[in-house]
Amino acid sequence: MIAHLEPRSPYRPWFIGEDIRNGDVLITVLDTDPRTVLCMEVAGSSSLDAAGVTESWTLTALPSVAAFEAHAGVAVPTAAGRVDDAIAGRLTTPFFTNPASFDDPFTRRGEASHTTAAAARMLLKSAGKCTACGQAINLRRSTARDHIHIHTAENDVDHWANHESAHDWPATLCGRCQTAMTEGGFSNFLDYRFSFHPSCPLCAASQTRSASIGMPNPGEPVPPWTVPLGCIVTDPVPGWICGGCGYRWAT
Ligand SMILES: [Zn+2]
Ligand SMILES: [Zn+2]
Structure with a gap:
């Protein structure tokens, strides 16, 4: 791949x-x-x-x-x-x-979650970019396979049906994020990714989501750490949205 x-x-x-x-x-x-x-x-x-x-x-x-x-x-x-x-x-x-x-992910319903096929799909979809920090991973060097880490998640089909309840998310990770995730004691990718965000100033919930302007791609699952606001956005544009109490605040 x-x-x-x-x-x-x-x-x-x-x-x-x-x-x-x-x-x-x-x-x-x-x-x-x-x-x-x-x-x-x-x-x-x-x-x-x-x-x-x-x-x-x-x-x-x-x-x-x-x-x-x-x-x-x-x-x-x-x-x-x-x-x-x-x-x-x-x-x-x-x-x-x-x-x-x-x-259509339902064509893969019967397939196991943590397979090399699932890892290859994740890597192909990522196009070599880290899912956590967005950085392009250098694939040209001969040690590329040591610098790219694939995290597969329990049947990702479920994310499509109801992404609110997602417990984990498949990811391609750069070396730095892989190390940070391991050293931070994160067993799943979502907890690691949410740790990038500030906690809610109102209710102190930790799973806050970043707001993005624009419509989501209909063929793509929306990552649970973001909220697409669509194309018509009120002013001021919120930067963060709390998953617990719904509070929105600007960065
Ligand atoms: Zn990274
Ligand atoms: Zn809150």
Whole structure:
């Protein structure tokens, strides 16, 4: 996943069984648990390297192979290598026919929470940025995998149904936040993230949320430490909102 997010990464994880010809279509399956489908690419003139890719489509929800197969109506081969044209045609279908349907978290309802597939999804979604402090994590160095920490949360499907009751939240963490979270004795990410905020001046509740202007992206769960205020905001604009008593105050 690091090599996918950062093409200049020294990691070369791709296993390719055969020579790649100009115009070949490559489908990348990640050896996560369960296996997931990442992207489809069209190979250009230079082969065996990402530099030779002319077009690519990424499935940002990183669907499991099972979900992908249900969409394609054909089995994904377990070994890397060339496939029949007929099968290849079916395998490209999910990339073009409503790939957004993979974003529906209910398709992952049966999946376990703390899997390498869940970690890979978190990393892909974060695009290499720390969920806590927002800093971009340097993925170019050879030690990148030691500087990026993935925190998976108990079935993140629940967050979509009712995020008010979320107890934890999946996160990608930079080294500094990972250390701070461990040394601070935080066992879950939400407690750590809320610790960035001031406590409520009225009721002293500690889970206060930062206000943000604008509408939330309908396809994204709203992080529980923020409150989107929409586009019409009263003056003065509140900076913080108390989750306990509802008090709003400016920064
Ligand atoms: Zn951080
Ligand atoms: Zn309060």
